Amino acid sequence: MELIFDCIPCMLKQAIEAARKTTSDVEIHDKIVCETINLITNYKKYRNSPDLARDIHRIVKEKTGINDPYSEIKEKDLEAAKIVYPYLKDFIQSKENSLYWALKIAATGNNIDAAVYSNIDVRKCIEKELEKEFSICDIDIMEKKLQTASNILIIGDNTGETIFDKVMIESFPDINITYGVRSEPILNDVTEKEAVASGLDRVSKIVSTGCSAPGAILEDCSEEFIEIYNKSDIIISKGQGNYEALSEEKGNIFFLLKAKCPMISQKLNVNLNEYIFKHG
Numbered sequence: 001m002e003l004i005f006d007c008i009p010c011m012l013k014q015a016i017e018a019a020r021k022t023t024s025d026v027e028i029h030d031k032i033v034c035e036t037i038n039l040i041t042n043y044k045k046y047r048n049s050p051d052l053a054r055d056i057h058r059i060v061k062e063k064t065g066i067n068d069p070y071s072e073i074k075e076k077d078l079e080a081a082k083i084v085y086p087y088l089k090d091f092i093q094s095k096e097n098s099l100y101w102a103l104k105i106a107a108t109g110n111n112i113d114a115a116v117y118s119n120i121d122v123r124k125c126i127e128k129e130l131e132k133e134f135s136i137c138d139i140d141i142m143e144k145k146l147q148t149a150s151n152i153l154i155i156g157d158n159t160g161e162t163i164f165d166k167v168m169i170e171s172f173p174d175i176n177i178t179y180g181v182r183s184e185p186i187l188n189d190v191t192e193k194e195a196v197a198s199g200l201d202r203v204s205k206i207v208s209t210g211c212s213a214p215g216a217i218l219e220d221c222s223e224e225f226i227e228i229y230n231k232s233d234i235i236i237s238k239g240q241g242n243y244e245a246l247s248e249e250k251g252n253i254f255f256l257l258k259a260k261c262p263m264i265s266q267k268l269n270v271n272l273n274e275y276i277f278k279h280g
Contacts, residue, residue: 001244003046006263011043011052012036018060018187022069035059048244050215057186057214068185074194077160080122081112081198087123088167091130099146100139102171103256104130107275109164110157110239110258135259135274142234142254142279149233151176155209155216155246156190157239157257162198165238169203177204178228184212189241215245240264254279 015036019029036056046052061067068074088105095101108129112122152175154165169177179200182189190198195206210222216237218226229235235253237246243255243264255278259265265272 001048001247001267003043003048003052004263007049008040008043011040011049011056014053015056015060018057018069021073022060022064022066028063032059032063047217048215050213050241050245051217054186054213070185070188074159074188077112077158077188078163078194078197081109081160081163084123084126085163085167087126088164092167092171098171099143102168103139103277104134104275106161106164106168106238107256107258107277109161110260112158112160132275134277135270136268136276136278138254138277138279145234145252146173149175151178151232152234152236153178153180153228153232154204154236155180155238155242156195157242159188159190159194161238162190162195162200166198166200166203169200178232179204179206180209180216180225181206182212182214183208183210186212186214189214213245215241217245218249
């Protein structure tokens, strides 16, 4: 998905938030914002938002000397998600169409983002979000592909979602699952460290995309990941960052996300905050 002018204010806000999360030093804040503004003046050279976001967060890391500014937030997100895991397991076992609800649970996990919720609020939030239906749901295509598929590649997004993705994976039929993660810390996205902490290594093979952006930009991914991508019978791309990076790519790909950004909701022709499970 092409980086457009409307994305720029969000990128600058992201830089300011990251700077404040990382240090209280106002002089460092100023340096991060000034360098970010310089980057943004040349925004047209970037392929998409994840491409620009990677360079912005590289500035944050360089100026603060902290390689994983969101480490504490990721830990809180993961702990909050683990609390609702038993509820999610009971919930899906009570449903007849387990595939539909597995996908909906995985999409709903996007609400655990940057530790916005307290432990009590997480449960209430998830219960409410599970009541909402997909605005786009290509589950019929998924069911057909599952009849002959021997493997699935899931490309992960935020750390808190990994527990929800685990529930989805445990609900799939007996099939080989590979779970793609970021190659290094970026925002609150999942790396191998968080994937293992969530127990995903017990239900899937974890592999780095080789890309450090908050979205799997195939041109920047490793040869190993590209080979897995090309050989996958089904690809499930989680979240907005991966959608922005992969929406123009070919392959047996399904996009599973909540449209939390006005630009993405317009691109998908849905209302803001609606759920999407879209093929191709």
